Amino acid sequence: MENISQEDYLTAIFRNLDDVGEVKPNLLAEKLEISNAAVTDMLKKLSRDGFIDYKKYKSIKLTTDGESYAKNILRRHRIWEVFLYKTLGMSWDKIHDEAEKLEHSSSDELINLLEEFLDYPEVDPHGYPIPDKKGKIKDSKSVIAITELNKNESAKVVRVNDDVKNLLTYLTKIGINLGREIKIKDKLEFDGSILIKINGNDVNLSKKVASNIFVEKIK
Amino acid sequence: MENISQEDYLTAIFRNLDDVGEVKPNLLAEKLEISNAAVTDMLKKLSRDGFIDYKKYKSIKLTTDGESYAKNILRRHRIWEVFLYKTLGMSWDKIHDEAEKLEHSSSDELINLLEEFLDYPEVDPHGYPIPDKKGKIKDSKSVIAITELNKNESAKVVRVNDDVKNLLTYLTKIGINLGREIKIKDKLEFDGSILIKINGNDVNLSKKVASNIFVEKIK
DNA sequence: TTATAATTTTAAGTGCGCTTAAATCTATTA
DNA sequence: TAATAGATTTAAGCGCACTTAAAATTATAA
Ligand SMILES: [Mn+2]
Ligand SMILES: [Mn+2]
Ligand SMILES: [Mn+2]
Ligand SMILES: [Mn+2]
Numbered sequence: 001m002e003n004i005s006q007e008d009y010l011t012a013i014f015r016n017l018d019d020v021g022e023v024k025p026n027l028l029a030e031k032l033e034i035s036n037a038a039v040t041d042m043l044k045k046l047s048r049d050g051f052i053d054y055k056k057y058k059s060i061k062l063t064t065d066g067e068s069y070a071k072n073i074l075r076r077h078r079i080w081e082v083f084l085y086k087t088l089g090m091s092w093d094k095i096h097d098e099a100e101k102l103e104h105s106s107s108d109e110l111i112n113l114l115e116e117f118l119d120y121p122e123v124d125p126h127g128y129p130i131p132d133k134k135g136k137i138k139d140s141k142s143v144i145a146i147t148e149l150n151k152n153e154s155a156k157v158v159r160v161n162d163d164v165k166n167l168l169t170y171l172t173k174i175g176i177n178l179g180r181e182i183k184i185k186d187k188l189e190f191d192g193s194i195l196i197k198i199n200g201n202d203v204n205l206s207k208k209v210a211s212n213i214f215v216e217k218i219k
Numbered sequence: 220m221e222n223i224s225q226e227d228y229l230t231a232i233f234r235n236l237d238d239v240g241e242v243k244p245n246l247l248a249e250k251l252e253i254s255n256a257a258v259t260d261m262l263k264k265l266s267r268d269g270f271i272d273y274k275k276y277k278s279i280k281l282t283t284d285g286e287s288y289a290k291n292i293l294r295r296h297r298i299w300e301v302f303l304y305k306t307l308g309m310s311w312d313k314i315h316d317e318a319e320k321l322e323h324s325s326s327d328e329l330i331n332l333l334e335e336f337l338d339y340p341e342v343d344p345h346g347y348p349i350p351d352k353k354g355k356i357k358d359s360k361s362v363i364a365i366t367e368l369n370k371n372e373s374a375k376v377v378r379v380n381d382d383v384k385n386l387l388t389y390l391t392k393i394g395i396n397l398g399r400e401i402k403i404k405d406k407l408e409f410d411g412s413i414l415i416k417i418n419g420n421d422v423n424l425s426k427k428v429a430s431n432i433f434v435e436k437i438k
Numbered sequence: 439t440t441a442t443a444a445t446t447t448t449a450a451g452t453g454c455g456c457t458t459a460a461a462t463c464t465a466t467t468a
Numbered sequence: 469t470a471a472t473a474g475a476t477t478t479a480a481g482c483g484c485a486c487t488t489a490a491a492a493t494t495a496t497a498a
Contacts (some may be wrong), residue, residue, distance in 0.1 A: 005485065026445060038486055040447055045484085057493060088332040098329055106325035113307040188446060224455065245475060257456055259477055263452085276463065276476065 007073050014070035022059035068135050068148045076111050077103040078116040079123035086123040093168035125158030146210040154183045155215035175199050223323045226292050233289035241278035241389050294350040296322040297343035304344040312387035346378030365429040373402045374434035394418050
């Protein structure tokens, strides 16, 4: 395909599929920071090119082609992130934007060599799984958002949404990174915020922040 | 700037400046494999944006801005090539095209980290010098084309034009790579071809090939 | 159920980077 | 020097990826 815009649309679609495997144009427009009209335009092209199923005023589905394409771009993105973070030591909050460009400028051969050089990493530095050459993604059913934990439960941070502006910078500031253990001290009804204990400190997370941090329970 | 086309034009201009620091549109059209009309179009934009000095029907010069921009892209390109070749082991004839894309998708910060990781290489895998952070390029006055050698002179291959389609693949096939010693056995007048000895074999190089291989004399 | 709000599409328009064809300018050479 | 060849620019047009404004459709809530 070799088309930066279309590639970004496809990954945005894939990342935002709901429980029945559909997305709405409005959400895409938000995620891509683009007008609704532009989205409609592109949907026609993606449909024409066989990457999505699209009927006017209906939700969007990926075709088999579209899905495997999206996963390939995601694979590129995440492998680049590992390289930037581990090999070059670039900071947590910069690698996503950098990978967002590199993902469109590298052949499959390059990505495979890079994967080998990095010794076949399974997750990117934000905890997202890296699809293998065939597009297979390890499923992570036990991964849940902090918002789904109950009071007094303990958990380990295993993933953080890399897609939310300035979230990573904020998390670094309050001492949250992958592998950290947290404990729910309280869940506040009126605004959905959550009080957690981390590193011996009490920290209050807004609902929005908490819903973008993912953990695995510790029994 | 963040513009792939303009960046490729600028490096093409820089790489093809003549002895008085000028290029003609026609040559650019050839190198970029694009119509003359498209070149004229882009020259107006590059001029508007302050990267070149351009007057209708006259040759093109780079402005100070244009030159430092071009050298920065060249720096990116060549550092990427070193990485692809040395770190990942990608083959000699594939790295150029890959770098041709990556050069447009990497921040200065990334390039600097990469340069450090590679331990500050001075030349790319084709023998071209890598501009430093300030745009300074080591000059290589003693580097000459094979065509400039006389009969019976010996020399070491130090650079090969990475810009000529299929040249590298061909050279690999006949056993020419950087560091190899050659000796001029004969120069044929009628077609400008040159007979050289390399690796104990006699090989005939066409004028076109010979003019794209660069050497340093051995006394 | 119907008014209103929200979403989505259509319409019109823009700059980009390209194309081919025609016009214009410059260089070569008879 | 005048004809011609070659280089360059202009003109018209195209698809892409976006915009804003208006129209159409669908969802929500009184
Ligand atoms: Mn990311
Ligand atoms: Mn991207
Ligand atoms: Mn190169
Ligand atoms: Mn390029």
